Amino acid sequence: MWIEIAHFATIVALLLTLLQTSAPVVGVNMQRPVWIRVGRQASFMAAGLLTLAIMGVVISFLNHDFSVKYVAEHASRSLPMFYLTTALWGGHEGSLLFWAWLMALFTAIAVGWHWSTHARSIPWVLSILGAVTSGFLILVLFLSSPFERLTDPPFDGQDLNPLLQDPGMVFHPPFLYMGYVGFAIPFAFAVAALINGRITDEWILATRRWTLFSWAMLTTGIIFGAYWAYYELGWGGYWAWDPVENASFMPWLIATAFLHSVMVQERRRMFKIWNLFLIITTFALSLLGTFLVRSGVLSSVHAFASDPGRGVYILMFMAVVLLFSFGLLVFRADRLRTEVRLESPFSMEAAFLFNNLFLVIAGLTVLLGTLYPLAVETFGSSKVTVGAPYYNKVFIPIMLGILLLMGVGPLLVWRGVQMKSLLQSLTKPAMVGLAGAGLSLLVVVNHPYGAITVGLVLFVIHAHMTDVWHGIKKRMSNTGEGMTVALMGLFTRNKRRYGGFIVHFGILMMAMGFVGSGLFQEEKNLVLAQGDHVVIGRWKLVFEKIIDVEGKNWKAQEAVIQVEGPAGAFTLHPQKRVYQDHQMPTTEAAIFSGIREDLYVVLGDAVTETTWAFRIYRNPLVSWIWNGSGIMALGILFALLQGRRLSRKIAEKGTVELERGT
Amino acid sequence: MQANRRLFLILTLLIVCGALGALIWTSFTGSLVYFHTPTEIKEAGADKTGQKVRIGGMVQEGSLVKEAGTLKIRFMVTDGKNQVPVRYEGMTPDLFREGQGVVVEGPWQPGQEFIASSILAKHSEDYIPVEMTPEGIARSKESMLRSLQ
Numbered sequence A: 001m002w003i004e005i006a007h008f009a010t011i012v013a014l015l016l017t018l019l020q021t022s023a024p025v026v027g028v029n030m031q032r033p034v035w036i037r038v039g040r041q042a043s044f045m046a047a048g049l050l051t052l053a054i055m056g057v058v059i060s061f062l063n064h065d066f067s068v069k070y071v072a073e074h075a076s077r078s079l080p081m082f083y084l085t086t087a088l089w090g091g092h093e094g095s096l097l098f099w100a101w102l103m104a105l106f107t108a109i110a111v112g113w114h115w116s117t118h119a120r121s122i123p124w125v126l127s128i129l130g131a132v133t134s135g136f137l138i139l140v141l142f143l144s145s146p147f148e149r150l151t152d153p154p155f156d157g158q159d160l161n162p163l164l165q166d167p168g169m170v171f172h173p174p175f176l177y178m179g180y181v182g183f184a185i186p187f188a189f190a191v192a193a194l195i196n197g198r199i200t201d202e203w204i205l206a207t208r209r210w211t212l213f214s215w216a217m218l219t220t221g222i223i224f225g226a227y228w229a230y231y232e233l234g235w236g237g238y239w240a241w242d243p244v245e246n247a248s249f250m251p252w253l254i255a256t257a258f259l260h261s262v263m264v265q266e267r268r269r270m271f272k273i274w275n276l277f278l279i280i281t282t283f284a285l286s287l288l289g290t291f292l293v294r295s296g297v298l299s300s301v302h303a304f305a306s307d308p309g310r311g312v313y314i315l316m317f318m319a320v321v322l323l324f325s326f327g328l329l330v331f332r333a334d335r336l337r338t339e340v341r342l343e344s345p346f347s348m349e350a351a352f353l354f355n356n357l358f359l360v361i362a363g364l365t366v367l368l369g370t371l372y373p374l375a376v377e378t379f380g381s382s383k384v385t386v387g388a389p390y391y392n393k394v395f396i397p398i399m400l401g402i403l404l405l406m407g408v409g410p411l412l413v414w415r416g417v418q419m420k421s422l423l424q425s426l427t428k429p430a431m432v433g434l435a436g437a438g439l440s441l442l443v444v445v446n447h448p449y450g451a452i453t454v455g456l457v458l459f460v461i462h463a464h465m466t467d468v469w470h471g472i473k474k475r476m477s478n479t480g481e482g483m484t485v486a487l488m489g490l491f492t493r494n495k496r497r498y499g500g501f502i503v504h505f506g507i508l509m510m511a512m513g514f515v516g517s518g519l520f521q522e523e524k525n526l527v528l529a530q531g532d533h534v535v536i537g538r539w540k541l542v543f544e545k546i547i548d549v550e551g552k553n554w555k556a557q558e559a560v561i562q563v564e565g566p567a568g569a570f571t572l573h574p575q576k577r578v579y580q581d582h583q584m585p586t587t588e589a590a591i592f593s594g595i596r597e598d599l600y601v602v603l604g605d606a607v608t609e610t611t612w613a614f615r616i617y618r619n620p621l622v623s624w625i626w627n628g629s630g631i632m633a634l635g636i637l638f639a640l641l642q643g644r645r646l647s648r649k650i651a652e653k654g655t656v657e658l659e660r661g662t
Numbered sequence B: 001m002q003a004n005r006r007l008f009l010i011l012t013l014l015i016v017c018g019a020l021g022a023l024i025w026t027s028f029t030g031s032l033v034y035f036h037t038p039t040e041i042k043e044a045g046a047d048k049t050g051q052k053v054r055i056g057g058m059v060q061e062g063s064l065v066k067e068a069g070t071l072k073i074r075f076m077v078t079d080g081k082n083q084v085p086v087r088y089e090g091m092t093p094d095l096f097r098e099g100q101g102v103v104v105e106g107p108w109q110p111g112q113e114f115i116a117s118s119i120l121a122k123h124s125e126d127y128i129p130v131e132m133t134p135e136g137i138a139r140s141k142e143s144m145l146r147s148l149q
Helices: A002-029 A033-062 A069-074 A081-089 A092-114 A122-143 A167-182 A184-196 A202-206 A208-232 A243-268 A272-294 A301-305 A308-336 A348-379 A388-411 A419-443 A448-479 A483-493 A495-520 A622-640 A644-659 B002-030 B038-048 B134-148
Strands: A383-386 A522-529 A533-536 A539-550 A554-565 A568-572 A575-579 A585-588 A590-593 A597-606 A611-620 B032-036 B052-059 B072-078 B083-089 B101-107 B118-120
Touching (some): A002 A033, A002 A092, A002 A122, A033 A069, A033 A092, A033 A122, A069 A092, A081 A092, A092 A122, A092 A167, A092 A184, A092 A272, A122 A308, A167 A184, A167 A243, A167 A272, A184 A202, A184 A208, A184 A272, A184 A308, A202 A208, A208 A243, A208 A622, A243 A272, A243 A348, A272 A308, A272 A348, A348 A383, A348 A388, A348 B002, A388 A419, A388 A448, A388 A495, A388 B002, A419 A448, A448 A483, A448 A495, A495 A611, A495 A622, A533 A611, A554 A597, A568 A590, A597 A622, B002 B032, B032 B038, B038 B052, B038 B083
Parallel strands (some): B032 B052
Antiparallel strands (some): A383 B032, A522 A611, A554 A568, A575 A585, A597 A611, B052 B072, B072 B083
16 A cells, blocks of 8 residues: 555656756746746655655555565565665665655755745756656656565565665665765756856855765765675775775765865856866766666676666666756856966965866776776676776875875965965975874884875874964964964854864874775684684784574674783674575674774684684774764864855855956 | 966976876776686686686585685686686685685686685675575576676
């Protein structure tokens, strides 16, 4: 019953989104605002109906309605309720519906929010977002339906893949999707600006919070994925440069470039075409990410070909989005010419230019590595993989370059500084960085990249701290405030700038984590009998015994390992789990997480009657990655708090320049 | 002065782009690993000597030999027509077992045992528990072989 309600709601929602696409266009062309309001009402109703559809599918899961094919394929009676609910996005049919729902919801919020403030853009925004949502709904209804019934319902379902029965995996897709879908709003405003020809900075100011929000969600989603890979997959790492991971990383890189380059447009009226290009690319890559992961094309091109209808539709959809938006950009390009030129290579804008260069090249690197194997497989006869070594070789230098720019950034000003004064302000941080690098090379870090990272991190910290310190001193002498008050005042006056600083600190921590765990991981593969001990790094591990344990829908063999280390003694319990309804065992790694390093133990198969295989990793600084991402999240939240004050000031300046005829 | 500065900026941009491009190109061509079935790699023979390759197929039933008390294993990877003997030392993935699909990676030396540096047993997000009937097993084997090619 519920699935039919959901199905019907989705059909009506599709019709409404088609109305939402066409009505505002009619309204603008015939000068009849009532049609634009029709479009708005349609978007609100579509959001409501898709919410109903989502509820219908979730209720079918909770009712164990295995006559619904999607439920039968992704749940079972033994699945706990939490995972029953989240199994909604356990397969591609449900995730596409979820995507469309988020899209409709965000559209409704954006339309409600910007209705009176951006009246000129809203009709086109409605139309563009309606078109994208309807595109997804057609896919959901005709090619990848979660509403199908089985004529011969099984008694029990096939269960959710045990690897997905993990909190990390539960939150990974929705956050990613919120990021992907969120970028649709700035994308729509950008395209709306291109269509109505009023290509000022309005679209950037209107969507600044959307961009930050989406970027925050995407970042969080990626981190959840990495965390899941680290805790659940049991291979000692968190990022494998798997195409599925790359699919979410590409839009992140381009969106990061966008976040930086919009500042140049706000302050210096430059990079107008470039910013439009970046936001369109970000959204296109978000679509690509969704489709790559959710179409089965990555596991095998043949899997894709086995359902040619879906493949062709997705390719066509992508082609329409890309041709339409880039075509529009080319068509309007001459209106976007700017008279402002880059004046100095030692200016903030030049630093942002290089920042963008590095990030876009990083994006291209990932795109090449992800799509090349697909191209070879589609057009040739052979199959090829691009391994992690490629990405590692390219990414470490790119990351170091970005860190260098991050440190130089605060030392520069808009329009440029004199080389002499730049050199003067560079001296101190550079000395600190060099000293740190040299010292680390002497003491612990025996790898050039490691030492360079330490040096650059110190360089960036010093540059940022100096900037903050100058700000505080100025405030103190101007207002006579105390130091703490001045610091608070400084930060809250420009939350976006200092939120960015906090994000940078998070990135620095993560960079240390990446380099520490990437270059200095220690791995041991061995066979242990009960009572055996092994020493790795500063840890001594004693394998005590194997016991049987049981959970709600799984049974496991669990090793009991006594560990003695600098942090005292504790016990680790790595498991080999077998889930009910599945024959495949899954490993549950046991992890002790410390500031300096993680101890990561994986239980393997029994080798003889009394001995078991173990894999033990010492992963330095991994916890810095998770903590760094937490700091990043704080920084983004802080930046999101930025009220209208600053933006209005800039917006006014923008309109003034507009009237002057720029 | 102004023109000089611009030239300097453009030159720096070009140099950075060129350096990164070269870095990407050399790393890329150096880390491509081609995938072959046992039949393909046997046909390629000496052409691929010393190259890092991936060989995919099924672990032949009855071919898996474990050296007692160690993590050393030997098995045959088969595509139904040809077999490649493989040697590996280390913990095997959860999904690794006889009759299942496997991808081994390592340097190819024709006429010798293939020494795998790593073993992959594909983690698929939507694998379906096999019905334990002869047809069910045959079907799943077939689909697995297909997906590995």
